Amino acid sequence: MRWQGSIAFVTGASRGIGEAVVRAAVARGAQVGLISRSEDELHALLEKVGGRGAVASADVSDRGQTERAVAKLTAELGPADILVNNAGIGAFGAFADTDVETFERLMRVNYLGTVYATKAVLPGLLERRRGHIVNVASIAGRIGAPLEAAYSASKFAVAGLTEALAIELAPRGIGVSMVNPGPVATEFFAARGQPYERKTPKPISAERVARDVIAVVERDKFETYLPRWMRQAVVSRVLFPPLFKAGTIRAFKDQLPTR
Numbered sequence: 095m096r097w098q099g100s101i102a103f104v105t106g107a108s109r110g111i112g113e114a115v116v117r118a119a120v121a122r123g124a125q126v127g128l129i130s131r132s133e134d135e136l137h138a139l140l141e142k143v144g145g146r147g148a149v150a151s152a153d154v155s156d157r158g159q160t161e162r163a164v165a166k167l168t169a170e171l172g173p174a175d176i177l178v179n180n181a182g183i184g185a186f187g188a189f190a191d192t193d194v195e196t197f198e199r200l201m202r203v204n205y206l207g208t209v210y211a212t213k214a215v216l217p218g219l220l221e222r223r224r225g226h227i228v229n230v231a232s233i234a235g236r237i238g239a240p241l242e243a244a245y246s247a248s249k250f251a252v253a254g255l256t257e258a259l260a261i262e263l264a265p266r267g268i269g270v271s272m273v274n275p276g277p278v279a280t281e282f283f284a285a286r287g288q289p290y291e292r293k294t295p296k297p298i299s300a301e302r303v304a305r306d307v308i309a310v311v312e313r314d315k316f317e318t319y320l321p322r323w324m325r326q327a328v329v330s331r332v333l334f335p336p337l338f339k340a341g342t343i344r345a346f347k348d349q350l351p352t353r
Contacts, residue, residue, distance in 0.1 A: 100123075100124045101124065101175050116143060126140075128147060133151035157210045164211065183286070187241060197244045201244075204251075224268065226314075237327055270316070273310060277298070279299055
């Protein structure tokens with residue numbers, strides 16, 4: 095796939111990684127369909143990128159809202175060639191102290207929101223036997239993140255979905271990719287109610303993530319990690335589980351509850 099001349103739908107488009115993806119896609123020559131809960135912010139962003147697209151407000155955790163948003167964008171722009179599932183929320187805290195409703199909310203937004211948008215766009219991709227889906231996942235979807243069990247579980251679900259879809263859809267001409275960033279310098283941490291306080295890895299920019307979203311489509315690449323060295327952590331977990339667990343406990347010893 096090429097972004098030039100394509101129609102790209104982006105969820106969670108109004109700020110952070112989503113906004114950066116929208117700007118990068120337009121710079122690459124795409125028309126954009128913007129989806130998020132904040133319609134005013136979407137209109138402001140669309141104006142900033144030259145009005146090359148359309149907007150639709152929706153909470154992606156609501157299937158009906160998501161389907162209506164995709165239908166609206168399709169009616170105004172045409173069927174999507176590229177879908178970027180970026181909408182997501184986080185939560186911080188020990189599992190024992192996190193209520194079940196938080197787990198349910200994160201699974202609805204992060205995982206089911208990806209399912210709803212993909213299901214709404216997929217028939218058009220299958221009909222034309224071309225297109226690309228990018229899921230913005232997380233390193234926390236490849237390595238269980240202490241004190242982020244709800245978030246990590248939802249992103250593991252996204253990773254599993256992405257792997258399965260990549261195999262199912264390849265023979266039908268549709269690419270599927272996953273971008274796994276570590277901490278990103280956005281409002282994500284403020285929104286979850288806990289700032290990012292670790293020294294490493296250092297947060298990267300949303301623009302850096304957007305560049306990888308652009309690249310995985312153009313190169314038909316299945317998966318990337320940001321920063322790149324985080325892939326080695328995943329390899330270590332697979333090859334040396336006891337050592338990885340011990341190292342993680344040491345890294346988080348000052349944060350883990352002991353009683």
